[in-house]
Amino acid sequence: xxMINRLAVMLLFGVTTNLSAAEELxxxxxxxxxxxxxxxxxxxxxxxxxxxxAEMRVVAGFPGGTDIPPSRDRVAGxxxxxxxxxxxxxxSIPDLLSKVDVVLLESVDxxxxxxxxxxxxxxxxxxxxxxxxxxxxxxxxxxxRLAEKHDVPCFSSSSLRYVPEAIAYRNEKMAERVNxxxxxxxxxxQPPMPDLFFYGVHGxxxxxxxxxxxxxxxxxxxxxxxxVVTGVWQDGRIGTYRGLRSGKKSFGAxxxxxxxxxxxxxxxxxxxxxxxIARFFKSGKAPVAAAETIEIFAFMEAADESKRLGGKxxxxxx
Numbered sequence: 001x002x003m004i005n006r007l008a009v010m011l012l013f014g015v016t017t018n019l020s021a022a023e024e025l026x027x028x029x030x031x032x033x034x035x036x037x038x039x040x041x042x043x044x045x046x047x048x049x050x051x052x053x054a055e056m057r058v059v060a061g062f063p064g065g066t067d068i069p070p071s072r073d074r075v076a077g078x079x080x081x082x083x084x085x086x087x088x089x090x091x092s093i094p095d096l097l098s099k100v101d102v103v104l105l106e107s108v109d110x111x112x113x114x115x116x117x118x119x120x121x122x123x124x125x126x127x128x129x130x131x132x133x134x135x136x137x138x139x140x141x142x143x144x145r146l147a148e149k150h151d152v153p154c155f156s157s158s159s160l161r162y163v164p165e166a167i168a169y170r171n172e173k174m175a176e177r178v179n180x181x182x183x184x185x186x187x188x189x190q191p192p193m194p195d196l197f198f199y200g201v202h203g204x205x206x207x208x209x210x211x212x213x214x215x216x217x218x219x220x221x222x223x224x225x226x227x228v229v230t231g232v233w234q235d236g237r238i239g240t241y242r243g244l245r246s247g248k249k250s251f252g253a254x255x256x257x258x259x260x261x262x263x264x265x266x267x268x269x270x271x272x273x274x275x276x277i278a279r280f281f282k283s284g285k286a287p288v289a290a291a292e293t294i295e296i297f298a299f300m301e302a303a304d305e306s307k308r309l310g311g312k313x314x315x316x317x318x
Contacts, residue, residue: 187243
């Protein structure tokens with residue numbers, strides 16, 4: 001019986017006992033240029049891990065790396081840390097794929113993601129893509145089309161989606177209460193990536209977690225220190241993202257509900273996202289729809305176009 005089939009039987013009969021080392025799902029990482037690879041490996045490989053995380057383990061990594069400083073300057077250090085943690089470092093993505101069951105695509109530069117993801121998807125390996133899902137809206141669409149074509153489970157998400165007070169609005173009754181929202185967060189820019197793709201995506205994902213999909217128009221005001229991106233939803237609601245590049249930088253939101261105004265001021269660690277990734281690897285069911293991720297990137301690309309047009313509204317397809 002294959003490893004995946006054993007997991008399916010365990011799920012069917014409600015068996016929760018941890019798998020042996022030989023039965024664990026083997027995780028491979030592509031792009032060792034972010035602190036996420038260290039934090040995620042520590043969580044998955046923690047001998048005290050519980051639940052779904054206890055049934056999988058990071059075993060191999062491919063460094064990758066690009067010309068942008070956050071990748072070029074950090075890949076060697078994070079790769080060395082993984083080596084010291086006992087993770088096998090390989091020379092190519094095909095080599096990685098021969099050793100693993102599922103893949104975390106972690107590259108901080110979204111531009112190579114399409115070609116990196118293509119190899120994983122064509123090999124039939126379930127894939128989580130860390131933010132940003134791609135370096136352009138066109139590439140994001142191409143990734144999800146590839147995954148659909150090959151029937152390979154794939155999703156992308158920021159950890160900010162799983163701030164408890166934010167994800168609570170995915171409850172149908174809570175969603176009905178939302179009249180509008182303002183979200184803020186750090187928004188450092190890293191050319192040649194589109195402005196919001198590098199770090200602004202965190203806050204925009206939180207905005208979409210609260211507001212849901214359906215934005216039809218985007219307007220952006222931008223200065224050296226601040227971005228303000230305002231979206232109008234098809235039902236008339238307004239959602240705003242404020243990107244911070246000076247002063248105090250934190251994540252938060254104000255949600256305008258039917259009978260109150262709710263303040264969200266705290267962030268959350270990686271654990272809730274990792275729990276979702278582990279559940280996804282076991283079930284093959286993406287917790288975030290491809291259509292929603294694509295709209296998030298349409299929103300951010302429209303924000304860039306609005307900036308180019310001097311702040312004029314830009315229409316997007318909901």
